[in-house]
Amino acid sequence: MNPLVPREDFPILSRSVHGRRLVYLDSAATAQKPAPVIAAVDHFYRYTNANVLRSAHALADEATEAYEAARVKVARFIGAASPAEVVFTRGTTESLNGIARGWGDKFVGPGDEIVLSPMEHHANLIPWQQLARRREARLRFIELTPDGRITLEAAQAVIGPRTRLVALSAVSNVLGTINPIPEVAALAHQVGAVMVVDGAQSVPHEPTDVAALGADFLAFSGHKLGGPTGIGVLWGRETLLDAMDPFLFGGEMIAYVDREHATWADLPHKFEAGTPHIAGAVGLGAALDYLQAVGMARVRDHGRALGEEAYRRLAEAGVQVYGPAAPRAALVAFNLGPIHPHDVAQVFDAEGVAIRAGHHCAQPLMQWLGVAATARASFYIYNGSDDIDALLHAVEVTKRYFRR
Ligand code: PMP
Numbered sequence: 001m002n003p004l005v006p007r008e009d010f011p012i013l014s015r016s017v018h019g020r021r022l023v024y025l026d027s028a029a030t031a032q033k034p035a036p037v038i039a040a041v042d043h044f045y046r047y048t049n050a051n052v053l054r055s056a057h058a059l060a061d062e063a064t065e066a067y068e069a070a071r072v073k074v075a076r077f078i079g080a081a082s083p084a085e086v087v088f089t090r091g092t093t094e095s096l097n098g099i100a101r102g103w104g105d106k107f108v109g110p111g112d113e114i115v116l117s118p119m120e121h122h123a124n125l126i127p128w129q130q131l132a133r134r135r136e137a138r139l140r141f142i143e144l145t146p147d148g149r150i151t152l153e154a155a156q157a158v159i160g161p162r163t164r165l166v167a168l169s170a171v172s173n174v175l176g177t178i179n180p181i182p183e184v185a186a187l188a189h190q191v192g193a194v195m196v197v198d199g200a201q202s203v204p205h206e207p208t209d210v211a212a213l214g215a216d217f218l219a220f221s222g223h224k225l226g227g228p229t230g231i232g233v234l235w236g237r238e239t240l241l242d243a244m245d246p247f248l249f250g251g252e253m254i255a256y257v258d259r260e261h262a263t264w265a266d267l268p269h270k271f272e273a274g275t276p277h278i279a280g281a282v283g284l285g286a287a288l289d290y291l292q293a294v295g296m297a298r299v300r301d302h303g304r305a306l307g308e309e310a311y312r313r314l315a316e317a318g319v320q321v322y323g324p325a326a327p328r329a330a331l332v333a334f335n336l337g338p339i340h341p342h343d344v345a346q347v348f349d350a351e352g353v354a355i356r357a358g359h360h361c362a363q364p365l366m367q368w369l370g371v372a373a374t375a376r377a378s379f380y381i382y383n384g385s386d387d388i389d390a391l392l393h394a395v396e397v398t399k400r401y402f403r404r
Contacts, residue, residue: 001309004302004381005294009034013382020352023390028173028201028331028378029356030223033287037226040286044279052278053252053269067278070285071268074233077288078218079209084238084267088276091232092200093123095219096167098234098271099196100127101247103217104165110136112164115193117142117150117179118368119172122361124198124219128167137164142184144368148175148323155184163193170202170213174333174360174376175323176307178206185214194240200224204380205303205330207296216240222280226380227287231280234271241267248273299381303330306379310388317395322369331378333360336395339402341375347398348375353390 007013010032015022024032044066050059052067068083075083089095104127108114114128118141132139140158142150150168159166166188170181185195194216199208203218204225210218217240222231236244246253246264250273255263264270291299307328314321314334322333336344341357348355356376359366366372377391 001302001305001385003384004298005034007382009036009290010382011035011038017352017354018350021390023351023353023387025377025379025383025387025391026354026356027204027380027383028224028376030229031204031226031380032382033228033283034226034290036290037228037283037286041228041279041283044282049279051275063278066282066285067276070281073285073288074235077208077292078203078233078235079211080235081211082238085235085241087234087236087241087268087271088281089219089232089234089271090230090277091221091223092121092198092219093232095217095232095234096123096196096198097127098247099217099219099236099244100131102244102271103194103236103240104128104131105134106243106245108132108135108137108164111162112137113140113158113160113162114138115140115142115155115158115163115166115188117168118144119148119175119177119362119365120167120169121173121198121200122363123200124167124169124196125364128165138162142168147325148172148177150177150179150184152180152183152187155187159184159187159191159193161191163188163191165194165196167196167198169198169200171205171329172323172365173201173331174362174365174374176311176328176331176333177323178202178327178329182212182214185216189214201329201331204291204299206300210235222284222287225287226290227284228277228280231277231284238267241271246270246273250274294381302381303379304328306330306383306385306388307332309385310377310379310391313388313392314395317392319395322374330380330383331376333374333376335371335374336398336402339398341373343402344375344398347401348394351390351394351397353394355391 050063199220203220253273345357
């Protein structure tokens, strides 16, 4: 399989590492940036830079226009009913914390239940642990199948009349599982609970339509889909965002302030206290344009095919792989017997192959797998089967190295 896009679109991919072609297999941590994103950020700072929503001059108007145009692009990309439902944050982590604070503190109470899964990233676990402590609520976990999937029966077993909120990743950053979000959302809605979707690993790879997902809230990061770091999105249904409290307070989020009181601005500005990452939003908009031109259905098919090919070839080479064989997302976690994943990653790095090793911010999942850590190779639109060849070669080199 060839890369879906020209590698030349991504300037960093032309550099070498330790004298070898850079084989970048760590896009689930952060994706590389196409030239149009780099150009958009550069252009913003060269020609448009000013603060937004504040000043009455040409640059301020243009900066505000560029910032709000990015919001419209995000709304279209995820099928939001209105740009007012799109809140810019620093990323998935801040978005999920914001929901836990702004919605959770107000609407979750003693004895209420928050339903999660054991595969959640810490960003979609710890905010709920903390909320449960503050509000005396209880966490419940949907048990996984042995190959790391969520079944509706397992979801049904824990979603009930006390459930206030279900928070799940649409795609696991370790197992590569693609979760049945619309079906779980339907179960949540049957009992009057809200469905929070961690889209950090899904929005970059799968066509996203918040209505089709049945989501009430969606969180994702710009940097995993080719945009800048430090910019992300909190999407919520307008009625929920209206009912929810702000979670950051300060400039630009108010309607009126006196010495003792304040009232809030309309959506989405009520949630955007302080100077936002304006250039980041502009860069995110450029990344979405790039992906849209490629076509998200093709991005999905390419990523799934690479994930499945890597899983199959690693398994055939006798490597311990984790999660379902297919369908699977564009990543695969693995272990080479007793060799520590950090050592694996180091030998791979010497071969020019960049992978991640560790617990992937999913320690409860490591406990469920019964391992301390794993290696992980993850793919994006600039990867092809030649990169999987390099992965398999690095596996052989590592095995040979540790046999000595
Ligand atoms: N959820 C999942 C599933 C992730 O993979 C990540 C990033 N590793 C996050 C949340 C957190 O994203 P960020 O660090 O961009 O806030």
